[in-house]
Amino acid sequence: MLTVSVTKDYLLIPVKLRAPKLLLTVFSAEDREKKLYEWETPFPRAGEEPDYSVAVPVRRHRGETLLVCGSLPDEELARITLADERPAPAPGRPVIHFSPENGWLNDPNGLVRLSDGEARMYYQYHPFGVEWGPMHWGSASSRDLLHWEAGDIALFPDRDGTIFSGSGWRDDENAAGFGPGALLFYYTCAGGTQAPWSRDGVFTQRLAVSADGGRTLEKQPGLLLPNLVHDNRDPKVFRHEASGAYIMTLYLAGNDFAIFRSPDLIHWEQTQQLTLPEAWECPDLFPLVVEGEEKWVFWSADSFYFVGSFDGWRFTPEQPRRTAYANRIGYAAQTFAREEGRVLSVAWLRLPNAGRRFTGVMSVPMELTLARDAEGYALRMHPCRELSGAMxxxxxxxxxxxxxxxxxxxxxxxxxxxxxxxxxxxxxxxxxxxxxxxxxxxxxxxxxxxxxxxxxxxxxxxxxxxxxxxxxxxxxxxxxxxxxxxxxxxxxxxxxxxxxxx
The missing domain is CATH 2.60.120.200 (Jelly Rolls)
Structure with missing residues (x-):
């Protein structure tokens, strides 16, 4: 067992890719029954150099003593250290496409603008490897949608589950009561996945709140929605002004989705369950105007989309499923909340690892419009206008x-x-x-x-x-x-x- 007196901002966990995995558990020395973190990580053994280190933000524990437990001798666990800064990121990362500093990235989550225009992006993140694993939320920010600054890990798995996909909302109206402009983050707590700590749990929908512009997210107690079916996940929240309510879309199972309404962003009532052929997970629902007519687009992970109408309670598709992308690389795209004057989408690009210390890249944000063609209504995708301004x-x-x-x-x-x-x-x-x-x-x-x-x-x-x-x-x-x-x-x-x- 390693005893760590927290005097710096980060706890650095070394990672050796393809090494045997080690279960690390972190407790508070003041309360040894209180588990703070748990990870399975490929940990370097004696004589091995790590490929990189994961920076766990521990500034909230400054002045405390933490106990790090793992089935290795203390002298090997002592490779876990403290630092004031995150280590240097992996080489070869893109410049205008966000990628993680190290580790695995997938779905974009919690896309939201601050009142000063800064963009916040969160994402599905496995920091302890370059393949999919127990999900955290990573974070990033940008002033121009092109150059992104990586932030700290924002949400960690806990006893209730790993942190699956979700969305963000800036609550300027203080509908939820956390203060005007508070950032609300809706996420799926995925119990019953491969993480040992939560393997007996179920999938539920939960809330985290930020009062500091998205730099830190605080999980709120209780459930927004209980488990409806085993894999229900990926809440996407927005405001429907015409009917005066907040809306949540949620993936259920198979090709089934649900729509919920709320007056206050906290209490949700289901208004529809719908089946969309071949569509699954990561739903989004947004309006676009074509030739003066408003249409609604229901989007799913594989870039499958349905154009139709939405009255605040029910979505009605008006034409067959269409596909937005020419290949299967783009996936799980999400639109920004409260983006004025345009619909702005970011997709996870499922690129192979190619020997790097990171896997996964985000698209340049794209503006979505709607046009008519021989088959009906069709999405059109354009790089965000910020790209032209930077050329x-x-x-x-x-x-x-x-x-x-x-x-x-x-x-x-x-x-x-x-x-x-x-x-x-x-x-x-x-x-x-x-x-x-x-x-x-x-x-x-x-x-x-x-x-x-x-x-x-x-x-x-x-x-x-x-x-x-x-x-x-x-x-x-x-x-x-x-x-x-x-x-x-x-x-x-x-x-x-x-x-x-x-």
Whole structure:
């Protein structure tokens, strides 16, 4: 057992990837019955150097003594130390796509704006490995939606469960009574998963509150919703002004979802259970206006979406399921709460690890709009307008060693088109309306000019075609972003522009 007198802000837990896992339990020395934390971590043994260290924020325990228990000799547990700063992040991380400093990332959670415009993002996080594991909430913040600063781990698993996905809301009206502007975070407490501490629990919906702008989240006692079915999860909360209530969408099981209403963000009444073919988990529900008409979009994790109407109690789909993304890399997208004048979405990009100390990348936030096409209503996706404001033109045809954006208008009669760039290639058949981007097969309207936008960053590319009709992320395995770029078709070179993202 290791005794730690807390005099600094972080407890550093060393991680050796692929090492045997060690169960670590942390107690308060003042109350040895009070378990504070528990993790299973691949812990380095004698003579092994850790790959990285997880920084557990312990500033709330300053002046206290903690007991760290694990089945290793004390001299090996003594590799757990204190520090005033988090360690340096993993190398090779993207610049304008958020990724964890180390460890595993998946679903974006709790996307919310502060009153001063700062964006807060939380996310599914397994800090003790580069594969999925017991979920925490990580945190990040940004002033421009492009450059994100990683924050502390915001929510830790406890005896009731690991911390699955959820959403955020800025309560300017003080409907919940925690004070005007308090940040409310709705999450699934996932009992009965693989964490030993909570393996006998069930899935319930709970609340955490922040009074300091999202830097620290305090779990609230009790349940918002009890277990309805075993895997019910992923609460997404928003305000429906027309009916004067707050709304929660929730995944139940299979292809079933539920909608709830609340007058105060605390007490919830179910108003609908609906089945949406092939859709599952991570629901979202938001309005978009097309040609002066308001429509509602019910979204699920695989980028499957349904367009219809919503009256504050019930959602009614009005056309069959559609798919927003061209491949299965983007997943579990969520929209920002209280984003004025636009619907702003962030997706988890399921990229392979590729030997890095981190796994998982977030998309550049994208603005969603709705258009009509031959099949009805269709989503259109565009990089957030902040990207254009950060772009600086690059002279010549060589990409810089920094995130860059390529833009081109491919003529309808360009025939077979090849876009070549450092780390990848895009091919298009303008006559057939087909293409290939990495492992992704593309489909677009043939015989029409095709706007093209490609974002390049370390570890990831994002492709937009047809003014947002096609969105396809892909991995970037190149260690360099710099090099020659060309766009050619049947008639020779096709003009394009390159911009560096500042």
């Amino acid at each position: 600086k033109p690059v002279s010549g045809t060589d990409a810089p060693e920094a995130p860059w954006v390529l833009r081109a208008d491919v003529p309808a009669d360009a025939g077979s088109v090849c876009v070549s760039f450092p780390g990848g290639e895009l091919t298009l058949d303008m006559d057939a309306g087909t293409g290939r981007f990495g492992e992704t097969s593309l489909s677009f309207a043939p015989g029409k000019a095709l706007p093209l936008l490609l974002i390049a960053d370390y570890a990831v590319f994002e492709l937009y075609l047809g003014s947002g009709a096609v969105y396809a992320p892909e991995q970037n395995l190149s260690s360099s972003l710099a090099g020659p770029v060309s766009v050619t078709g049947a008639g020779g070179r096709i003009p394009f522009t390159l911009s560096e993202v500042d």
